[in-house]
Amino acid sequence: MKDAFGAPQSLLVLGGTSEIGLATARRLIARRTRTVRLAGRPSPALERAAAELRELGAEVRTVAFDALDPASHEEVLGKVFSDGDIDMVLLAFGILGDQARDEEEPLSAVQVAQTNYTGAVSAGLVCAGALQAQGHGSLVVLSSVAGERARRADFIYGSSKAGLDAFAQGLGDALHGTGVHVMVVRPGFVRSRMTAGREEAPLATTPGAVADAIVTGLRRRSETVWVPGALRVVMSALRHVPRPLFRRLPVR
Amino acid sequence: MGDTVTPMSVDTVSMTGWGRTAPTTALRFRPRTYEEAVIAVTGRGPRGVVARGLGRAHGDAAQNAGGSVVDMSALDRVHAIDPAAGTVVCDAGVSLHRLMEELLPLGRFVPVTPSTRFVTVGGAIGADVHGRNHPSAGSFTRHVRSLDLLTADGTVRTVLPGTDLFDATAGGLGLTGVVLSATLALRPVDTSLMSVETERAADLDAALAGLAATDDRLPYAAARIDLMARGKATGRAVLTRGEHTPLDALPARARQAPLEFRPARLPAAPAYVPEGLLGRTSAALLAELRFRGTRAARARRLQRLSAFLHPLDALPGWNRLHGRGGFVQYRFAVGGGQEEALHRVVRRLSLRRCPAFHAVLQRFGEGGSGWLSFPVPGWTLSFGLPAGLPGLARLLDRLDDEVAAAGGRVCLAEDSRMRPETLAAMYPRLADFRALRAELDPDGAFRSDLSRRLAL
Ligand SMILES: Cc1cc2nc3c(=O)[nH]c(=O)nc-3n(C[C@H](O)[C@H](O)[C@H](O)COP(=O)(O)OP(=O)(O)OC[C@H]3O[C@@H](n4cnc5c(N)ncnc54)[C@H](O)[C@@H]3O)c2cc1C
Ligand SMILES: NC(=O)c1ccc[n+]([C@@H]2O[C@H](COP(=O)([O-])OP(=O)(O)OC[C@H]3O[C@@H](n4cnc5c(N)ncnc54)[C@H](OP(=O)(O)O)[C@@H]3O)[C@@H](O)[C@H]2O)c1
Numbered sequence: 001m002k003d004a005f006g007a008p009q010s011l012l013v014l015g016g017t018s019e020i021g022l023a024t025a026r027r028l029i030a031r032r033t034r035t036v037r038l039a040g041r042p043s044p045a046l047e048r049a050a051a052e053l054r055e056l057g058a059e060v061r062t063v064a065f066d067a068l069d070p071a072s073h074e075e076v077l078g079k080v081f082s083d084g085d086i087d088m089v090l091l092a093f094g095i096l097g098d099q100a101r102d103e104e105e106p107l108s109a110v111q112v113a114q115t116n117y118t119g120a121v122s123a124g125l126v127c128a129g130a131l132q133a134q135g136h137g138s139l140v141v142l143s144s145v146a147g148e149r150a151r152r153a154d155f156i157y158g159s160s161k162a163g164l165d166a167f168a169q170g171l172g173d174a175l176h177g178t179g180v181h182v183m184v185v186r187p188g189f190v191r192s193r194m195t196a197g198r199e200e201a202p203l204a205t206t207p208g209a210v211a212d213a214i215v216t217g218l219r220r221r222s223e224t225v226w227v228p229g230a231l232r233v234v235m236s237a238l239r240h241v242p243r244p245l246f247r248r249l250p251v252r
Numbered sequence: 253m254g255d256t257v258t259p260m261s262v263d264t265v266s267m268t269g270w271g272r273t274a275p276t277t278a279l280r281f282r283p284r285t286y287e288e289a290v291i292a293v294t295g296r297g298p299r300g301v302v303a304r305g306l307g308r309a310h311g312d313a314a315q316n317a318g319g320s321v322v323d324m325s326a327l328d329r330v331h332a333i334d335p336a337a338g339t340v341v342c343d344a345g346v347s348l349h350r351l352m353e354e355l356l357p358l359g360r361f362v363p364v365t366p367s368t369r370f371v372t373v374g375g376a377i378g379a380d381v382h383g384r385n386h387p388s389a390g391s392f393t394r395h396v397r398s399l400d401l402l403t404a405d406g407t408v409r410t411v412l413p414g415t416d417l418f419d420a421t422a423g424g425l426g427l428t429g430v431v432l433s434a435t436l437a438l439r440p441v442d443t444s445l446m447s448v449e450t451e452r453a454a455d456l457d458a459a460l461a462g463l464a465a466t467d468d469r470l471p472y473a474a475a476r477i478d479l480m481a482r483g484k485a486t487g488r489a490v491l492t493r494g495e496h497t498p499l500d501a502l503p504a505r506a507r508q509a510p511l512e513f514r515p516a517r518l519p520a521a522p523a524y525v526p527e528g529l530l531g532r533t534s535a536a537l538l539a540e541l542r543f544r545g546t547r548a549a550r551a552r553r554l555q556r557l558s559a560f561l562h563p564l565d566a567l568p569g570w571n572r573l574h575g576r577g578g579f580v581q582y583r584f585a586v587g588g589g590q591e592e593a594l595h596r597v598v599r600r601l602s603l604r605r606c607p608a609f610h611a612v613l614q615r616f617g618e619g620g621s622g623w624l625s626f627p628v629p630g631w632t633l634s635f636g637l638p639a640g641l642p643g644l645a646r647l648l649d650r651l652d653d654e655v656a657a658a659g660g661r662v663c664l665a666e667d668s669r670m671r672p673e674t675l676a677a678m679y680p681r682l683a684d685f686r687a688l689r690a691e692l693d694p695d696g697a698f699r700s701d702l703s704r705r706l707a708l
Binding site: 178 | 264266271273274275276277278299311312316317318319576577578580639640644645668669670671701704705
């Protein structure tokens with residue numbers, strides 16, 4: 001159960017090696033989290049992540065989960081929930097893709113869409129159903145500012161996040177009153193493995209800062225969280241910039 | 253059952269405790285008869301069931317995510333009042349407010365009342381509540397002569413004091429079953445007024461000394477502590493003591509209707525309140541006014557019973573004043589001789605300048621027989637803080653450690669954030685409680701968010 005500050009006792013991370021996901025898990029273990037399930041594609045990195053969290057005192061297990069195999073989600077995730085309540089699900093998987101290549105190779109663009117959108121729709125709905133049956137819990141979805149307005153530089157990734165964002169918002173409304181809380185997190189440029197080697201965007205932030213924002217959002221039961229918070233204002237201005245001008249804005 | 257054919261009300265609702273934190277959703281049944289209560293319990297789903305009174309527990313004791321909650325407030329019949337024996341038999345959903353309305357005209361009063369009278373008899377048993385007269389009266393279940401308990405198998409058992417099932421149920425947070433009705437022993441009173449003495453205490457030691465010196469003549473006593481005061485004034489307080497006013501102490505005019513019960517009520521607090529309204533500045537100002545407004549020397553006056561015992565009840569829905577984020581109540585007790593721990597806690601709070609509201613220090617007498625009953629002989633301090641206060645979660649964890657190290661305990665009925673690890677040290681009879689539950693209710697039919705959170 002979550003406590004009065006929204007701190008969960010059990011956590012399921014979808015995308016168990018995600019840097020943002022693990023930073024969040026560390027923060028939550030320092031509070032109330034004692035049980036962690038890291039769901040992801042089996043790899044030494046996933047096991048290393050589990051071992052690292054165990055060091056912090058949590059009971060951690062890994063679960064084989066592939067976003068690109070939605071047919072398996074019901075069974076894989078169902079099993080996690082049948083072992084005990086999950087107070088919080090962090091939907092952290094995602095791929096950035098390579099915009100230039102993806103434009104050339106539609107099938108690799110489809111991978112981005114299927115991972116970030118289709119995979120999240122499937123896993124999100126399965127988790128939402130299980131949380132609803134529990135009568136409590138938070139589903140925290142890592143969206144992105146890139147989904148707020150598609151840009152020339154990353155519109156394939158951006159559009160997948162736009163779809164994910166709209167899906168998560170709608171799901172939050174659908175679950176209103178069921179005891180389940182859906183929180184959409186929109187980070188800007190986060191210095192992680194995903195963005196390694198790319199030129200930093202203004203207002204760049206860190207996985208730890210995203211984790212802190214998530215912890216605060218849980219307490220407030222926020223529905224939307226921007227990281228850093230200033231992006232809320234920046235993006236609401238950018239949203240209204242006319243297309244011809246928007247096209248010419250410096251990218252990333 | 254009467255001739256009613258309308259089905260029992262059942263709906264899916266989101267619930268919180270009085271602190272308005274951690275909402276969860278459950279199926280709420282509202283039985284009007286014992287038979288309907290049996291149906292609600294036997295028809296539970298896999299996530300179990302728990303009773304709920306008026307939801308005055310601050311945390312998650314009376315909610316059950318994804319399961320069933322039995323709202324007892326419609327089971328509210330007062331069956332029999334025996335003025336000679338001084339007892340009342342009533343349903344568990346009857347509120348203490350209602351009992352006061354019924355009993356005062358007969359010159360009787362509830363033996364123990366918490367500082368709100370909007371609690372049910374079932375809730376008063378489930379939390380084994382205490383009042384300001386704890387040193388002489390003990391906690392609520394000391395005055396329960398018998399109770400009827402609906403258990404997991406759907407049977408109703410009459411439970412008498414002195415049995416294990418009674419001791420597990422007294423303060424058992426609804427986890428042994430649903431109390432359907434109870435027989436309570438009452439206290440006689442001449443009037444519905446209180447003779448009240450107030451006095452300033454310059455610091456925490458003075459407040460402790462004042463409470464320790466309380467005499468039998470004034471059985472109700474409490475100190476409102478100013479947790480924002482610092483330096484030499486740390487822990488300064490306003491001490492209040494009272495007794496039920498005897499008839500001959502009333503002015504002639506009042507003697508005509510000595511037992512009239514007329515609690516004052518203001519309009520309800522507004523539904524939306526901006527966060528931070530009751531912040532540091534206003535908390536400090538109110539504390540200052542209260543302290544300055546009290547005469548340094550003892551002053552005696554007559555007060556309405558409700559104004560003395562239930563000051564917060566005058567403002568319905570006051571818990572909304574803490575905004576959307578809600579608030580966290582912290583109540584702990586430490587034994588006599590552990591005053592140093594009390595000092596350390598008060599110092600920590602004052603150094604942090606926590607905008608604590610309604611901080612009350614009381615003395616506890618002998619503990620009750622309930623295995624999870626809260627009071628232990630010594631001291632209890634309680635206060636509320638806005639849940640959004642930065643660093644509050646950690647601060648309260650530190651206080652838990654302080655309290656546990658002093659052999660003290662945190663009150664479970666008001667808790668909304670404790671760690672399960674700290675529990676066993678605080679409640680030595682926990683193992684007995686678990687063993688009895690395992691035998692009586694092997695499938696864990698009775699469960700609550702609190703029982704899940706603390707693995708009770
Ligand atoms: C302003 C305020 C002041 C307070 N002051 C005090 C005080 O001075 N001293 C003190 O001790 N407490 C105090 N409390 C706490 C309060 O008295 C208890 O939490 C009490 O249990 C609330 O009663 P309720 O009917 O609202 O029960 P709820 O809050 O609905 O339930 C409380 C617990 O009792 C159980 N329960 C309720 N009905 C039944 C039943 N029929 N059978 C079995 N279990 C049942 C529930 O499952 C739950 O575990 C205060 C609370 C408030 C809001
Ligand atoms: N970094 C940023 O700048 C930024 C900004 C905004 C939003 N976000 C979003 O935040 C989330 C986490 O990002 P991060 O920075 O922590 O990146 P990361 O460290 O690269 O994490 C991405 C995670 O997704 C997993 N994943 C990818 N494809 C998968 C699949 N088919 N099945 C299961 N898991 C899969 C990866 O697992 P493997 O180990 O198996 O590859 C990895 O655990 C992502 O959704 C990302 O879009 C990131």
